[in-house]
């Protein structure tokens with residue numbers, strides 16, 4: 188592939204990736220070339236039109252992606268809102284739907300002076316990093332149980348002034364109980380029997396990040412809600428991501444605890460019920 192020009196190399200790469208079942212083969216080929224060239228995808232398209240040569244090493248990265256290694260593990264980078272996060276084996280790759288969850292937390296926090304905010308199960312640090320950079324004056328705490336994920340979060344969050352804790356969200360930050368304005372969580376929530384279809388998820392996202400526990404996957408979400416009720420001030424705001432099919436169960440869980448008011452299902456950009464918010468009584 189190195190001897191080809193970029194346009195031909197991209198066509199060949201897209202064909203290899205399509206054959207391997209990669210959902211967006213052309214874009215992934217362009218992103219891999221962009222990674223090697225240190226350019227934007229827009230610039231890669233312009234270079235291809237101008238007859239530029241293919242970058243060395245593209246065929247190797249395409250072969251890796253054809254094995255369904257996540258694109259973000261190959262490039263070592265994931266985009267999340269305004270952040271570029273370092274990611275790789277051992278950490279959950281942040282997803283676009285979580286950006287919407289974060290937007291709701293940011294909207295809520297903007298009316299508050301120096302809001303104190305927590306991210307339970309921070310993974311790469313995506314949510315905590317976005318809160319720290321987008322909410323002026325915020326004081327942000329992040330909790331992660333996995334040592335591997337914690338190491339990635341440390342790299343991403345250290346420059347942003349986030350207080351990162353290695354620990355279990357069930358008990359972490361106990362010395363801060365009753366002091367937070369906002370708690371956000373994207374906990375593991377996949378039911379034990381529901382093995383994800385995409386190899387990128389099933390084989391590369393850590394099990395600890397995926398499976399929520401129990402037949403309905405709601406053990407960790409319930410634990411995150413209980414932790415939020417412990418950490419928040421009265422009137423504090425909680426928002427948690429979950430699967431679409433879990434929306435009614437999560438709302439019931441919060442209502443039944445008697446700790447929450449204004450329980451509301453939150454829609455993603457395609458209208459799916461992908462999060463729930465509430466205020467602590």
Ligand SMILES: C[S@@+](CC[C@H](N)C(=O)[O-])C[C@H]1O[C@@H](n2cnc3c(N)ncnc32)[C@H](O)[C@@H]1O
Pocket residue numbers: 279280281282285307308309310311312313314330331332333336354355356357372373374375376393395396397407
């Ligand atoms: C679905 S991932 C979300 C990661 C990140 N917040 C994001 O949105 O990209 C869930 C994260 O929770 C962590 N986790 C699982 N159980 C936990 C627990 N008991 N306490 C703290 N973190 C936990 C996992 O290791 C994983 O990093």
